[in-house]
Amino acid sequence: MTSHEVGRSSYQESYSYLWRESQVEYTQGAVVYLDPGDKFAREPYLAEFRDMETGQKVALATVHILYGDNRADRTPEIRQLAEIWSWMSEVYSETPRIIAGDYNLAPEHEAWQLLRDQGAAPAITSGATTLSTTDGQYANLYDNLWLDADALDVTGSGIVQFPELMGLTHEQARDIVSDHAPIYITVGDADPEFVALDGVSVAESADSKSAGGECININKAMPNRLDELPHIGPARAEAVIDARPYQGVDGLTRVSGIGPSRVEDIEASGQVCDL
Numbered sequence: 512m513t514s515h516e517v518g519r520s521s522y523q524e525s526y527s528y529l530w531r532e533s534q535v536e537y538t539q540g541a542v543v544y545l546d547p548g549d550k551f552a553r554e555p556y557l558a559e560f561r562d563m564e565t566g567q568k569v570a571l572a573t574v575h576i577l578y579g580d581n582r583a584d585r586t587p588e589i590r591q592l593a594e595i596w597s598w599m600s601e602v603y604s605e606t607p608r609i610i611a612g613d614y615n616l617a618p619e620h621e622a623w624q625l626l627r628d629q630g631a632a633p634a635i636t637s638g639a640t641t642l643s644t645t646d647g648q649y650a651n652l653y654d655n656l657w658l659d660a661d662a663l664d665v666t667g668s669g670i671v672q673f674p675e676l677m678g679l680t681h682e683q684a685r686d687i688v689s690d691h692a693p694i695y696i697t698v699g700d701a702d703p704e705f706v707a708l709d710g711v712s713v714a715e716s717a718d719s720k721s722a723g724g725e726c727i728n729i730n731k732a733m734p735n736r737l738d739e740l741p742h743i744g745p746a747r748a749e750a751v752i753d754a755r756p757y758q759g760v761d762g763l764t765r766v767s768g769i770g771p772s773r774v775e776d777i778e779a780s781g782q783v784c785d786l
Contacts, residue, residue, distance in 0.1 A: 570603035678711035
């Protein structure tokens with residue numbers, strides 16, 4: 512089920528829902544949000560579905576947040592999602608809600624507070640979903656599912672690192688599939704399994720590195736390069752710059768939210784230049 516094209520000027524796209532008809536049925540309410548205040552560059556697309564075995568319903572909204580020139584361009588739409596969340600409770604009364612999307616903003620950013628105040632929480636709180644140009648490395652946690660934590664029996668969540676499953680380099684994956692990894696949640700006794708294509712060794716693919724990838728100098732890199740490091744993203748890139756200079760990667764602990772364990776992850780990524 513696909514929406515009409517949404518978006519301003521020449522950048523337009525459609526949203527789609529895909530489901531297995533033997534297991535799930537569409538129930539009601541497929542609509543592109545009317546956006547009376549014209550807050551969204553690409554208005555969310557909403558619909559309600561039901562699990563045919565258990566009767567569990569879920570109301571979904573999907574959205575692609577404007578990237579803009581910097582994270583300040585993204586925060587107005589993020590804050591407006593609180594209005595979407597409230598509106599969903601009226602349109603899909605007593606149905607658990609999920610807002611799915613590419614938000615171009617990490618879930619710990621302060622702009623999410625309005626949505627948190629209404630009881631929504633992100634399903635994915637660690638890891639990264641955007642494919643780095645370096646094979647096997649992932650950068651920002653931009654994709655997520657914000658949901659009614661108390662209304663759904665969520666038993667698991669995760670990120671599907673599809674290039675490793677398909678035997679693709681990140682360059683190939685970004686070119687022919689996507690530069691974002693899919694995410695998922697499970698409810699009840701669901702048990703997900705993601706299987707590599709025949710002949711693909713996940714371990715070998717995950718361990719491969721791009722010989723031509725440039726390292727990131729934490730004393731010199733611009734925000735868009737710092738975004739590629741684990742646990743940095745746009746929310747912390749400016750803070751990393753403000754705390755310069757560094758004698759080594761350990762100095763990143765001066766940045767709020769980056770502790771020793773996160774420094775270890777950054778070092779293990781192999782993306783940082785020796786200082």
